Amino acid sequence: MPQKDVRVLVVDDDAGVRRALQIRLSAAGYQVDAVSCGPEALAACAASPPQVAILDVSLPGMDGYQICERLRETVDDPIVVIFLTGTTHAGTTACSERLISQSGGDYYLAKPYDPGLLLELIDEVVQPSATPRV
Amino acid sequence: METRMKRKSLVLVADDDRAVREALASRLVQAGFEVVSAGDPSSAIELFKSRRPTAAILDIQMPGSDGFAVCEYIRKSGSRIPVFFLTGANEGVVRNHLRALTDAVGGNHFVTKPYDGKTLVVMLRRAIEESDSDVTEDTQRLSTVN
Numbered sequence: 001m002p003q004k005d006v007r008v009l010v011v012d013d014d015a016g017v018r019r020a021l022q023i024r025l026s027a028a029g030y031q032v033d034a035v036s037c038g039p040e041a042l043a044a045c046a047a048s049p050p051q052v053a054i055l056d057v058s059l060p061g062m063d064g065y066q067i068c069e070r071l072r073e074t075v076d077d078p079i080v081v082i083f084l085t086g087t088t089h090a091g092t093t094a095c096s097e098r099l100i101s102q103s104g105g106d107y108y109l110a111k112p113y114d115p116g117l118l119l120e121l122i123d124e125v126v127q128p129s130a131t132p133r134v
Numbered sequence: 135m136e137t138r139m140k141r142k143s144l145v146l147v148a149d150d151d152r153a154v155r156e157a158l159a160s161r162l163v164q165a166g167f168e169v170v171s172a173g174d175p176s177s178a179i180e181l182f183k184s185r186r187p188t189a190a191i192l193d194i195q196m197p198g199s200d201g202f203a204v205c206e207y208i209r210k211s212g213s214r215i216p217v218f219f220l221t222g223a224n225e226g227v228v229r230n231h232l233r234a235l236t237d238a239v240g241g242n243h244f245v246t247k248p249y250d251g252k253t254l255v256v257m258l259r260r261a262i263e264e265s266d267s268d269v270t271e272d273t274q275r276l277s278t279v280n
Contacts, residue, residue, distance in 0.1 A: 096248045107253045110246040114233060117243040121253060124260050 001029040006126050007050040010034040011041040011067065012084070013059050021054065028119050038062030042070055049077035051126055054118075055105075057085045065103035072104035080125045082118070083108035143262050144185060147171040148178035148204060149193035149220065154247070158191065158220075161251040167258075175199035179207050189216040189262050191254070194244075202239045209240040216261035218254070219244040 008030045010021045018034040025032045033050065035041050038061055045053070053071065055064035062070070068081050083105050085096060100108050106125070109118060145167045149155040152173065159169040170185050172178040175196050182190070182204070190208065192201030205217045219241055221232060232244045242261055245254055 097250060097252070100250070107256075108250045109253060110248055110250075112230070112232060112246055114236070114244045114246075116233065117245065117253075117257060120243075120260065121257060124256055 001027060003031070004029040004126075005031075006052065006122075007031045007033065007048070008122065009041065009044055009050040009053045011036070011038075011053065011059070011064070012056040013037060014056070017056070024115055024119065025122075028123075030122070038067045038070070041067050042074065045071055045075050045079065049075050049079055052080045052082065052122055054082050054084060057083050065099060065105070068103040068105050080107075081105040082121065082125075084113060085110050142166065142168045143188040144168045144170065145258065146178060146181055146185070146187035146190040146192075148173075148175065148190070148196065148201065150174060150196040151193070154193070154220075158251075158254075161255070162258075165255040175201070175204050178204045182208055182211075182213075187215065189218070189258055189265070191218045191220055191258070194219050194221045202235060202241075205239045205241050214265060216258065216265050217241045218258065218261075220247060220249060221245070222247050 008025050010018055010025070010032060012018045012021070012034070013036050015036070018036065022032045022034050033044055035044055037059060041053070041055070055067055057064035059067070064083055071079060071081070081104065083100055085108055096108060096110070107121060109121075145162050147155055147158050147162070147169055148171070149158065150173050155171050155173065159171050162169050170181050170187065172181050175198055178192065181187070190204070192204050194201045201219050205219070208215065208217060217240070219232070219236055221244055236242070236244050243257065
């Protein structure tokens, strides 16, 4: 797979999930950084903002929503934020969409998520013609 | 010159939960799709046969049969329309095998509830566009052969 000029930041406290995402995304040609918590994520974005950030919602300390809010406050670059939510966090569709939107997030996938769908979603949102929010 | 009018994409939605069905249909209509909906697998198959939708979003667990069976019917009919599965998080034994089962019946993707309407719309549009270009390529290939 040719290397793509797209950087993706993965934020998840589960080392297994981090590694799995890193392998899948790297195999798809993306440049991937992976960190385990909010402060590391904010530092990584301040140093070199990625085009896409994949945030687990349930994290110790700052949760995914709080990380996203801080990113929107502190980073000017248009990072596309995709949340991965556990079912206990997700609640109803309407509730989840509201939480994502309030924190400044763009998309979410509830777990267990389809890895193929995640890859295609990233591919779609980094295209210049990506569909605006409906 | 290309004069073909592009008609709205027709999406078949099948879910036995009326609230989910109506909320999804409303979201898709808002995004510019036409929708036909069914509350069980056999009605979904009947709608597929009579309306020939452009794409299908199928709940997995429904009374009588399931979304996998509907997808199997669609593929056996020769149709390559995009098929997405919508699944609850507590679907027992299938939970850990969703990707493999989706592949086994020829589905495109699965989306776990509660689903993100925006993600679903974006991915549905993408799948329909790819499916349209597959048909165009097939048509071009056939016309070249003939």
